[in-house]
Amino acid sequence: MHHRHSYWKDKLKGSGCRLTLPRRVIFEVLNSTTKHLSAEDIYFMIHKKYPGIGLTTVYRTLDMMVRMGLVDKFDFGDGHSRYELLEAQDKQHHHHLICTKCGKVVDYTDFIKEEIALVKQTEEGLSKKYNFKINSHVTQFYGLCDKCKK
Amino acid sequence: MHHRHSYWKDKLKGSGCRLTLPRRVIFEVLNSTTKHLSAEDIYFMIHKKYPGIGLTTVYRTLDMMVRMGLVDKFDFGDGHSRYELLEAQDKQHHHHLICTKCGKVVDYTDFIKEEIALVKQTEEGLSKKYNFKINSHVTQFYGLCDKCKK
DNA sequence: AATATTAATGAAAATGATTTTCAATAGCAA
DNA sequence: TTGCTATTGAAAATCATTTTCATTAATATT
DSSP states (O other): OHHHHHHHHHHHHHOOOOOOHHHHHHHHHTTOOOOOOOOHHHHHHHHOOOTTTHHHHHHHHHHHHTTTEEEEHHHHHHOEEEEEEEOTTOOOOOOEEEETTTOOEEOOOTHHHHHHHHHHHHOOOOOOOHHEEEEEEEEEEEEEOOOHHH | OHHHHHHHHHHHHHHHHOOOOOHHHHHHHHHOOOOOOOHHHHHHHHHHTTTOOOOHHHHHHHHHHHTTTEEEEOOSSSOOEEEEEEOOOEEEEEEEEEEEOOOEEEETTTTHHHHHHHHHHHHHHHHHOOEEEOOOOOOOOEEEEEHHHH
């Protein structure tokens, strides 16, 4: 785990950014959950212990982490952006399965292998045909979860 | 073309909705472009000829068309929802390639065949494993277009 | 065609997530 | 310890979208 901590701290310092309490706290929250938290979620989670940290700072910090390539930002269509730590080395590429009723999100890695091959092939084809430099892709499935199906 | 018109008009009537001027105008705009318009885009496009049609109505009409399954709503990450007519019979399933700098969007259908197979397989697997009823999926590629690559 | 019913409309106000502003604070290099 | 300046929190601003509500217009009925 330590290597992961130093990784982002170094990256921060390297860009002339400072290692502050809010940044450490927000990183820790992201680092200790598998959930897809919104800025507000994080704000409330840390507010009891760190009432001094404002929602503005949470937004700013998440933004910074996204720009640094440390965090991924997702939109599941419910009006709140969600943030997820990209654990550089050991995190598997995964996609999302979203319940449109209750908002439940499942990370799945099934079929990812086949998909990676297809995506790579698609990326190459599209890059060539449309002259795009492709940087990322999103695949999401929407539906009703176990409970919401009734 | 006529069959397409009657299709949506019938669907409208069928749900006890009325065929109004704003609805006809907004449908026509969507029906005569391949672009991915936002509510505001549509509002400005029709404003000269129909200054009486308000932005609120554009939003309401688009919403209704989405609920009716006539229109698809997309989020390309620029803070504006985009709307696209689903031309029931002849529209090919397609995905989007989005330039993160200028916002240019390319519809592509390349590799769609392979993808459909994979998606079907994934859907079945996920449905079973996670007990989801999957209704739709989104695949988008993000990158830099020809010009923005420089 | 005239009328009655009620869905649909537009203007203005409200909402709510996110951003910006700005004066005060706190990392960190010297 | 000091000084520089990045970072912060609070409050205000933004801005896409929604809601409210009195008015208008589509359509079924007469």
